[in-house]
Amino acid sequence: MLNNINLKRMRIAVTGGTSGLGSALVRNLAASRARVAFVARRAQLVELVSRETNACGIVGDVGIKEDIHAMALEIGWNLGGLDVLVNNASSLGPTPLKLLADTECEELHEALVVNVLGPFRLTKALFGALAASARDGRGGIVINISSDAAVSAYPGWGAYGAAKAALSHMTAIWAEEARDEGVRFLSLDPGDMDTPLHALAVPDADPATLKRPEDAAQEIVASMLGALREYAPLELARRP
Amino acid sequence: MTAADRIDRPFAKLLVANHDGVISQLPRAALSSLFQPGDLVVANEAATLPASLQGVHRPTGEPIEARLAGWLSFRDPTRFVAVVFGAGDYRMTTEDRAPPAPLAAGDRLEFGPLIASVEGLLNHPRLVHISFAGHPASVMSGLVRHGRPIQYAHIPEPLRLWDVWTKIAADPIAFEAPSAGFALDWRTLKGWRERGVGFATLSHAAGLSSTGDAALDRRLPFDEFYRISEACASAIEGAKSRSGRVIAIGTSVVRALESAGTDGTVRAGEGRASGRIARGARLRVVGAILTGVHQPGESHYELLRAFADDKVLDRVRAAVEERGYRAHEFGDSLLIERQAA
Numbered sequence: 347m348l349n350n351i352n353l354k355r356m357r358i359a360v361t362g363g364t365s366g367l368g369s370a371l372v373r374n375l376a377a378s379r380a381r382v383a384f385v386a387r388r389a390q391l392v393e394l395v396s397r398e399t400n401a402c403g404i405v406g407d408v409g410i411k412e413d414i415h416a417m418a419l420e421i422g423w424n425l426g427g428l429d430v431l432v433n434n435a436s437s438l439g440p441t442p443l444k445l446l447a448d449t450e451c452e453e454l455h456e457a458l459v460v461n462v463l464g465p466f467r468l469t470k471a472l473f474g475a476l477a478a479s480a481r482d483g484r485g486g487i488v489i490n491i492s493s494d495a496a497v498s499a500y501p502g503w504g505a506y507g508a509a510k511a512a513l514s515h516m517t518a519i520w521a522e523e524a525r526d527e528g529v530r531f532l533s534l535d536p537g538d539m540d541t542p543l544h545a546l547a548v549p550d551a552d553p554a555t556l557k558r559p560e561d562a563a564q565e566i567v568a569s570m571l572g573a574l575r576e577y578a579p580l581e582l583a584r585r586p
Numbered sequence: 587m588t589a590a591d592r593i594d595r596p597f598a599k600l601l602v603a604n605h606d607g608v609i610s611q612l613p614r615a616a617l618s619s620l621f622q623p624g625d626l627v628v629a630n631e632a633a634t635l636p637a638s639l640q641g642v643h644r645p646t647g648e649p650i651e652a653r654l655a656g657w658l659s660f661r662d663p664t665r666f667v668a669v670v671f672g673a674g675d676y677r678m679t680t681e682d683r684a685p686p687a688p689l690a691a692g693d694r695l696e697f698g699p700l701i702a703s704v705e706g707l708l709n710h711p712r713l714v715h716i717s718f719a720g721h722p723a724s725v726m727s728g729l730v731r732h733g734r735p736i737q738y739a740h741i742p743e744p745l746r747l748w749d750v751w752t753k754i755a756a757d758p759i760a761f762e763a764p765s766a767g768f769a770l771d772w773r774t775l776k777g778w779r780e781r782g783v784g785f786a787t788l789s790h791a792a793g794l795s796s797t798g799d800a801a802l803d804r805r806l807p808f809d810e811f812y813r814i815s816e817a818c819a820s821a822i823e824g825a826k827s828r829s830g831r832v833i834a835i836g837t838s839v840v841r842a843l844e845s846a847g848t849d850g851t852v853r854a855g856e857g858r859a860s861g862r863i864a865r866g867a868r869l870r871v872v873g874a875i876l877t878g879v880h881q882p883g884e885s886h887y888e889l890l891r892a893f894a895d896d897k898v899l900d901r902v903r904a905a906v907e908e909r910g911y912r913a914h915e916f917g918d919s920l921l922i923e924r925q926a927a
Contacts (some may be wrong), residue, residue, distance in 0.1 A: 415747035416730045419758045423726050475756035476786055478631050482817045526779060
C-alpha cells in the first residue's frame with residue numbers, strides 16, 4: 347500500500363502559481379490529477395493558467411494581510427480541505443540587486459513581508475486545515491521554497507537572502523513544533539533556475555547553465571511524495 | 587491582535603460544574619490540565635464565512651443587509667436561508683434594526699459584485715431563501731470579497747475574518763463562529779495529547795445565534811448541516827469502548843454528535859441537525875460541554891438544561907454574575923458536565 351502513494355486527489359495549494367517554478371509545479375501537479383489551487387496577483391495570468399491546467403486559480407497577494415484569509419477560505423472551499431501547502435511566492439527585494447548599505451528600509455521590509463510574513467500568515471490561516479488533514483490520516487505538509495542565498499552570503503542578495511534565511515529557520519522550528527500534530531514542514535532549495543525571478547536578479551546569466559523550472563518542480567514533487575510515504579507508517583502506527 | 591486574542595485573553599476564566607453539580611473556578615489556561623487519559627475532546631473545525639452582505643433591494647432602491655444563516659444545499663454557495671434587515675449595520679443592536687422593504691419572490695437584490703434574487707419568504711417578513719446568479723466558485727469569490735463577518739453591536743470595531751476564525755478553523759462553512767473553540771489553542775491541544783486525552787474534530791455549519799426578532803429567535807437554531815469524518819467517528823467509538831468521556835467544545839458539536847448518534851453510535855458522514863436540544867433530552871454521546879456564558883431563553887442556554895438541572899444552572903448563573911464573567915462570543919467559558927442521573 348505504501349508504494350501506491352500518489353498525488354491523485356491530494357489537495358494541494360501553491361502560491362505564486364503563474365510564473366517560473368510555481369507555474370511548473372501547478373502544471374506538474376494538475377497532470378498528476380491532484381486537486382490543485384494556486385494563488386497569484388495578476389487576474390489575467392491566473393485565468394490563463396487556470397484555463398490551461400483546470401486548476402483552481404485565486405487572485406491574491408501573499409504580501410497583503412487582508413488577502414490572506416480570503417485566499418485561505420477560497421482554497422479550503424474549492425479543494426474541500428488541504429493536504430499540502432507550497433509557499434512558493436517570493437520577492438527579490440530591490441532589483442537590480444543592491445548592496446545592503448544601499449537598500450532602502452522599505453525594500454527590505456517588502457522582501458520580509460512577501461518572503462516571511464506572507465508564508466507565516468497563510469500557513470497559520472491554513473494550519474487548522476492541515477492539522478485536520480493529518481488527523482484524517484491524509485497528510486498535512488508545508489513546503490517552503492528556500493534558496494542557497496539563505497545559507498551563503500552572496501553580496502547584493504541581502505534583502506532576499508536575509509528573508510529566505512528567516513523563512514528557512516522558521517520552517518525548521520515549525521517542523522519541530524508541528525510534528526506531533528502530524529503536520530510536516532520542509533524547506534526545499536530548487537537551485538538556480540531559468541525563471542523570470544532569476545532573470546531579474548542576474549540579467550546576463552546564460553539560461554543554458556540554469557535548471558529548467560520543470561525539472562525543479564519534478565524534484566519538489568518527488569520530495570512531497572517522499573514526505574507522504576514517511577507519513578503513512580507513522581499514522582498507521584499511531585492508530586489504536 | 588485579534589478580537590479573540592485580546593490582551594486579556596490569557597486571563598480568561600473558566601467555571602466548571604461537575605457531574606455532582608459542584609462548582610469550581612479556574613483560569614481558562616488550566617483547560618489543558620483537565621480531563622482524564624482516555625477522554626476525547628471533540629471540537630468544531632468549521633471556519634467562518636463573511637456572511638453579512640450590504641446591498642440594495644432593487645425594486646425599491648432601499649439599502650438592506652442580508653445575513654446568510656444556513657445552506658439550502660450543503661456547500662453550494664448559490665442558495666441560502668437568509669435574515670434580511672433594512673438600512674443600518676452591526677453598530678445598531680439587532681433589536682433596533684428596521685425591517686427591510688417588503689420582500690417578494692423574484693425581487694432582485696444587489697450585493698456589491700453579486701446579484702441575487704428572493705426565492706421565497708419563510709413565514710416571516712425578514713426570513714427568505716435567496717439564490718445568487720453565477721458559477722459557484724465565482725459566487726464564493728464574490729462573497730469572500732464583499733461579505734463581512736456577522737457581528738453584533740457590543741464590539742464597536744469591524745471584525746475581520748481572522749477575528750472570527752478559531753485556531754483550528756479548517757472548513758469554511760459556518761455563518762457565525764463556533765465560538766466555544768476560541769478557548770482552544772495549540773498549546774492546550776499539546777497538553778491534552780501529552781496526558782493521553784484524545785482530540786478529534788467534526789465540521790458543523792453553525793448558524794445565527796440571534797436575530798433581534800423574538801419570533802425568529804424562537805425558531806433558532808435553524809437546521810444546520812454537519813460532516814463527521816471516519817477518523818472522528820472511530821475516535822468516539824474508541825473513547826466509548828474505553829469508558830472515556832466525550833467532551834464537546836460548543837453547542838454545535840453537541841447538536842452534530844447527538845443528531846448523528848441517536849442510537850448511541852456515531853456514524854461518519856454528512857447530516858443535518860434539526861430542532862432544539864433542551865431539558866429532558868437524552869444525551870447518548872456527549873458527557874460534558876465547554877461553552878460560553880448564555881442567558882435563559884437562548885437556544886444555547888436551553889441546551890445546557892440537557893446537561894444539568896435548573897438548581898445547578900442557577901448556581902452557575904449566580905457565580906458567573908458575581909465574578910463578572912464576560913458573556914460575549916470572545917468571553918469566558920463554562921464547562922458543564924452531564925449530571926449523574
